[in-house]
Amino acid sequence: MKNLKIEITKYTPEISLDANSGILSMEGKSYPENTFEFYKPVMQWMEEYFKDNTQAKTIINMEIIYFNSSSSKLFFDFFDLVEEADEDNNIEINWIYDEENESALEAGEDFKEDFESLNFNLVVKP
Numbered sequence: 378m379k380n381l382k383i384e385i386t387k388y389t390p391e392i393s394l395d396a397n398s399g400i401l402s403m404e405g406k407s408y409p410e411n412t413f414e415f416y417k418p419v420m421q422w423m424e425e426y427f428k429d430n431t432q433a434k435t436i437i438n439m440e441i442i443y444f445n446s447s448s449s450k451l452f453f454d455f456f457d458l459v460e461e462a463d464e465d466n467n468i469e470i471n472w473i474y475d476e477e478n479e480s481a482l483e484a485g486e487d488f489k490e491d492f493e494s495l496n497f498n499l500v501v502k503p
Contacts (some may be wrong), residue, residue, distance in 0.1 A: 378429060381422045389415055394422050399432030407444035416451050420458065427462035435469060440473040442481065442501065449484070456492045463495060470497045 378396040385391035390405035401423075409415035426435075437459065442454070459468055460487040472485035482499065 378425065381418065383419070392419055394419065394426070396432075399430075399435045400438070401426075401435065402438040402440075403441040404424075404438075406442050407448040409448070412445075412447040412451050416455075420455065423455070423458055429460070430462075430496045434467045434469065434500065436475060437468065437470045439470065440451055441484075442475070442478065446482070453491070455487055456495065460492050460495055468496065468497055472497065473500045473502050475502050 380395040381392065381394055383389070383392040384458060385405045386435075389401045390407050392403050394401045418429065419498045439450075439452075441452075459470065462468065472481075472484055474481035485497075485499045489495075489499065
């Protein structure tokens with residue numbers, strides 16, 4: 378399976394999905410003009426990855442500084458997909474936030490509460 382890499386822009390995060398290491402990361406801001414279209418290849422890649430996953434563990438690192446409401450909905454769908462896959466895979470989610478970014482912490486807390494069955498960690502950025 379090919380890895381997926383999307384470069385960071387002013388409005389979209391850097392996304393690195395590495396099937397070999399089992400490390401998936403998103404970092405930056407997320408308010409693309411068309412959220413669904415931007416994240417479509419990510420969601421497709423994730424579905425394929427979880428279907429064919431041979432990794433003992435998958436680590437998802439998310440360091441999203443700011444995101445709009447359509448990105449929030451997409452992240453909900455993303456975590457829903459992860460939750461479904463977690464029955465057969467060992468998945469860890471690290472929601473990384475800056476200590477001074479209270480809204481990022483609150484968003485992480487909300488996602489953690491919504492997806493209680495996931496191994497969802499709130500991690501202060503070092």
